[in-house]
Amino acid sequence: MHNPTRNTIEQRRAFLKHAGLGCGSLALTSLLHQEGVIAATPERSNPLAERSSHFEPKAKAIIWLFQTGSPSQVDTFDHKPELGKRDGTPLAGADPKTGFFTTSGKCLKSPFKWKQHGESGAWTSEIFLEISKHVDDIAFVYSC
Incomplete structure (x- = not known):
């Protein structure tokens, strides 16, 4: 109870x-x-001061994409086939007693088509047709 x-x-x-x-x-x-x-210590009094690396740097350039306010990962590079199967079904695991889900809703699949590209077989949606040509040269980081 x-x-x-x-x-x-x-x-x-x-x-x-x-x-x-x-x-x-x-x-x-x-x-x-x-x-x-x-x-x-005096040399550490400024946390933004330049300091030497422990290792010899190997990268020549880094492109960091911090995509706040960007398109959803479900519509870009994070293919979720199970979401397509559950499209329109009630959201599983919603418990009104916990207050975690404040409104009831249904699963919604991405409105875009997905294909695998390159030798790596990376999934990309149709909204990135140019980028899909270069998926073997891109590092995809899937984290929480």
């Missing part, structure tokens, strides 16, 4: 525990700094 009072108490306790640990860590850092235990 769902008991909202018990969940609220447990959530409050967990919040206070984590907040207390965070405040304690801040206090410990301040105390250690006052004692000179974690004082920055």
